Amino acid sequence: MTFPNLFKPGNIGACRLENRIIMPLYPTKYAREGKVNSKLVEFYRARAAGGAALIVLDCPCLDYPRAYKASHQLRIDTAEHVAGLQQLLAAVQSEGARAFMQLNYPHEKAVAAGFPGAQPKGETWVAPLATNMSRAEADEILEIMARGALQARQIGYDGIEIQASYGEFISQLLSPRLNTRRDDLGGSLENRSHFLIRLIEQVKKMTGQDYPLMVKLVCEEFVSGGLETEEAMRIAGWVEKAGADAIVANAGNKQTKYRIIQPGDSPLAPLAYLAAQIKSVVNIPVVAIGKINQPDVAEDVISRGQADYVAMARALLADPDFPRKAESGMPQEAIRPCVACLEDCAGPGVEGIGRCCTVNPFAGHESIWQIQPARQKKKVLVVGGGPGGIQSALIASQRGHAVELWEQTDRLGGQIQLAHLAPFKEEMAGILTYLINCLNKSPVTVRTGHETNQSQITAFGPDAVIVATGSLPGRPPIPGMDADFVIQAREIYLNGPPAGDRVVIIGGGDIGCETADLLAGPGKRISVIEIAPAVLARMKKIPKERLMKRLSDKGVEIYTETQVVSIEEHRVRLKKKDESEFNLEADLVVIGINALPHDPLLHDLRGSVAEVLAVGDAAAPGNLGAALRNATEVALKI
Ligand SMILES: Cc1cc2nc3c(=O)[nH]c(=O)nc-3n(C[C@H](O)[C@H](O)[C@H](O)COP(=O)(O)OP(=O)(O)OC[C@H]3O[C@@H](n4cnc5c(N)ncnc54)[C@H](O)[C@@H]3O)c2cc1C
Numbered sequence: 001m002t003f004p005n006l007f008k009p010g011n012i013g014a015c016r017l018e019n020r021i022i023m024p025l026y027p028t029k030y031a032r033e034g035k036v037n038s039k040l041v042e043f044y045r046a047r048a049a050g051g052a053a054l055i056v057l058d059c060p061c062l063d064y065p066r067a068y069k070a071s072h073q074l075r076i077d078t079a080e081h082v083a084g085l086q087q088l089l090a091a092v093q094s095e096g097a098r099a100f101m102q103l104n105y106p107h108e109k110a111v112a113a114g115f116p117g118a119q120p121k122g123e124t125w126v127a128p129l130a131t132n133m134s135r136a137e138a139d140e141i142l143e144i145m146a147r148g149a150l151q152a153r154q155i156g157y158d159g160i161e162i163q164a165s166y167g168e169f170i171s172q173l174l175s176p177r178l179n180t181r182r183d184d185l186g187g188s189l190e191n192r193s194h195f196l197i198r199l200i201e202q203v204k205k206m207t208g209q210d211y212p213l214m215v216k217l218v219c220e221e222f223v224s225g226g227l228e229t230e231e232a233m234r235i236a237g238w239v240e241k242a243g244a245d246a247i248v249a250n251a252g253n254k255q256t257k258y259r260i261i262q263p264g265d266s267p268l269a270p271l272a273y274l275a276a277q278i279k280s281v282v283n284i285p286v287v288a289i290g291k292i293n294q295p296d297v298a299e300d301v302i303s304r305g306q307a308d309y310v311a312m313a314r315a316l317l318a319d320p321d322f323p324r325k326a327e328s329g330m331p332q333e334a335i336r337p338c339v340a341c342l343e344d345c346a347g348p349g350v351e352g353i354g355r356c357c358t359v360n361p362f363a364g365h366e367s368i369w370q371i372q373p374a375r376q377k378k379k380v381l382v383v384g385g386g387p388g389g390i391q392s393a394l395i396a397s398q399r400g401h402a403v404e405l406w407e408q409t410d411r412l413g414g415q416i417q418l419a420h421l422a423p424f425k426e427e428m429a430g431i432l433t434y435l436i437n438c439l440n441k442s443p444v445t446v447r448t449g450h451e452t453n454q455s456q457i458t459a460f461g462p463d464a465v466i467v468a469t470g471s472l473p474g475r476p477p478i479p480g481m482d483a484d485f486v487i488q489a490r491e492i493y494l495n496g497p498p499a500g501d502r503v504v505i506i507g508g509g510d511i512g513c514e515t516a517d518l519l520a521g522p523g524k525r526i527s528v529i530e531i532a533p534a535v536l537a538r539m540k541k542i543p544k545e546r547l548m549k550r551l552s553d554k555g556v557e558i559y560t561e562t563q564v565v566s567i568e569e570h571r572v573r574l575k576k577k578d579e580s581e582f583n584l585e586a587d588l589v590v591i592g593i594n595a596l597p598h599d600p601l602l603h604d605l606r607g608s609v610a611e612v613l614a615v616g617d618a619a620a621p622g623n624l625g626a627a628l629r630n631a632t633e634v635a636l637k638i
């Protein structure tokens with residue numbers, strides 16, 4: 001076997017696991033009114049069927065209504081809610097995976113405005129729970145959590161995970177920086193660990209010693225004055241002694257979330273060294289977590305003895321079949337890779353879908369999208385070999401249609417060939433390799449270097465044409481746009497950056513700011529102009545904070561609420577919100593504004609081909625995730 005350690009069965013306490021792959025908590029937020037629904041069930045069924053040995057499911061509210069976050073959080077307090085959870089458990093367990101419940105309590109409590117340390121949250125004010133609960137409240141919460149564990153056992157979960165990381169309630173108590181208490185829950189490390197250790201003991205007492213218990217432990221906060229590994233190693237010893245069956249070696253807190261959910265600027269498996277340190281002081285299994293998204297990396301972590309298990313959230317979001325594919329010896333490029341973009345899986349996800357995945361159009365659609373054979377087999381022509389075209393060709397072909405794909409250039413991939421060239425986006429190339437590999441293995445006939453027009457298409461005689469011809473860069477109507485020192489951002493990725501130290505970038509969206517990141521450096525003066533009040537309006541929090549930090553470190557100047565009046569001889573004339581005008585000298589002006597659909601064939605072919613459909617950017621310029629989802633949806637219907 002290629003990965004002999006990764007696919008060795010193991011045990012977490014009394015819980016037998018088929019292999020060493022755990023899916024850690026990924027809050028889907030799919031529940032509505034706290035209830036399980038088919039979207040949630042099928043999302044997790046797919047990950048269980050794909051071979052994850054253990055899944056830590058969405059965390060339910062243990063103290064309804066007092067500690068209830070929102071309708072998307074699972075409830076556990078009525079027979080109806082419990083019945084739904086049992087349906088979810090049955091789906092996961094019937095596929096051979098184990099399911100744990102995460103035991104957590106909200107890290108904030110509602111307080112009056114003006115309360116010391118209060119922060120506004122919507123209409124209300126909140127303060128950290130760990131430092132603002134009374135001693136009696138702490139005991140009450142501990143009992144509530146322990147009762148939650150007992151209920152988990154009664155409902156049918158295979159075990160529980162205590163959340164003591166992610167900047168959540170218990171990790172706030174553990175932190176020397178965040179815990180300012182002066183009672184027996186604050187001060188010394190023993191005191192700060194008191195709640196966690198007592199909780200483990202109480203859970204074991206209530207659920208029975210044989211009920212599996214894992215602790216997701218913060219092992220380093222990465223902030224000055226925060227919890228460090230040496231302290232975490234001592235806590236780990238106490239955690240083991242109190243009866244825990246495994247430790248997940250997590251890190252970071254709410255201020256350092258990029259160390260927990262690592263974006264593109266992080267190496268692979270950046271926290272595995274912490275697992276190794278914890279492993280050196282305990283005898284229970286240790287789980288490594290964080291950007292372990294390739295089978296050889298996972299195998300390496302285990303075979304080098306850094307950890308006994310690996311936890312992977314986003315890799316299984318991107319490809320639920322990752323474990324089965326790796327176990328059966330399929331090559332790396334057969335696994336749809338998480339590209340660490342933190343786009344569609346993060347924050348609220350995508351409008352109308354919620355949390356899903358940029359590279360996996362089926363994530364969040366498992367309950368409604370199935371690849372069924374087409375009732376009528378058709379001759380389908382896909383025009384355009386970008387991600388939208390490739391994906392629609394693959395799905396149409398899997399449904400039994402005879403599919404041909406024509407791409408005008410010599411290479412497949414469309415704009416994705418450019419997307420991975422910006423700093424820290426190298427991993428984006430993985431999805432292109434994956435799609436091309438799928439295409440090579442499929443019956444789709446591919447013709448590259450084949451620019452297409454209406455007469456060629458009608459001569460080919462397709463029953464259906466999928467127009468996947470992408471987008472053209474937007475061109476704002478600014479006087480002076482035709483000057484020879486004005487170029488489109490895409491040209492920089494295609495041909496390399498032209499000479500010029502003073503660069504003005506028009507447009508502060510993803511493409512404008514990423515281009516600034518690419519061009520900035522010593523001796524350069526890069527300015528980004530954005531008409532809206534803020535740049536990067538569509539980028540999610542973690543990648544946005546990282547990119548903004550790099551731009552600030554590199555001295556990139558950002559002008560928001562600023563309009564371009566004209567481009568003149570090596571300068572750009574700008575107008576602020578207060579109507580005052582100013583100039584920026586420029587050797588180069590780069591246009592990075594919204595793209596426009598490139599869809600002439602859509603109109604040319606209407607009337608001459610029975611079915612003509614646009615997908616991806618040709619339908620509506622967006623991003624990779626939108627292109628793949630839209631292409632899938634169209635190809636499922638054709
Ligand atoms: C620099 C850059 C960075 C980006 N970064 C990201 C990112 O980080 N995340 C993200 O989600 N999205 C990103 N995007 C956007 C994303 O790449 C696009 O939304 C996506 O590629 C659209 O896919 P598509 O298949 O619809 O179109 P395209 O990728 O544009 O593919 C269209 C294809 O059609 C071909 N074609 C056009 N006309 C014809 C014709 N007449 N005959 C034959 N072939 C034709 C083209 O050559 C091209 O290969 C980025 C885009 C750029 C330019």
Ligand SMILES: Cc1cc2nc3c(=O)[nH]c(=O)nc-3n(C[C@H](O)[C@H](O)[C@H](O)COP(=O)(O)O)c2cc1C
Pocket residue numbers: 024025026027163165166216260261262289290291292311312313314315345346347
């Ligand atoms: C959008 C998102 C939300 C997350 N929320 C939580 C959370 O509430 N609690 C938690 O313990 N981990 C949470 N995680 C972290 C994951 O459990 C995991 O530690 C992290 O994603 C790194 O692993 P990965 O690289 O395999 O995804 C979240 C991850 C993502 C992507």
Ligand code: SF4
Pocket residue numbers: 314315317318337338339340341342343344345346356357358359360
């Ligand atoms: S959206 Fe991006 S980061 Fe999230 S799972 Fe998918 S590929 Fe990975």
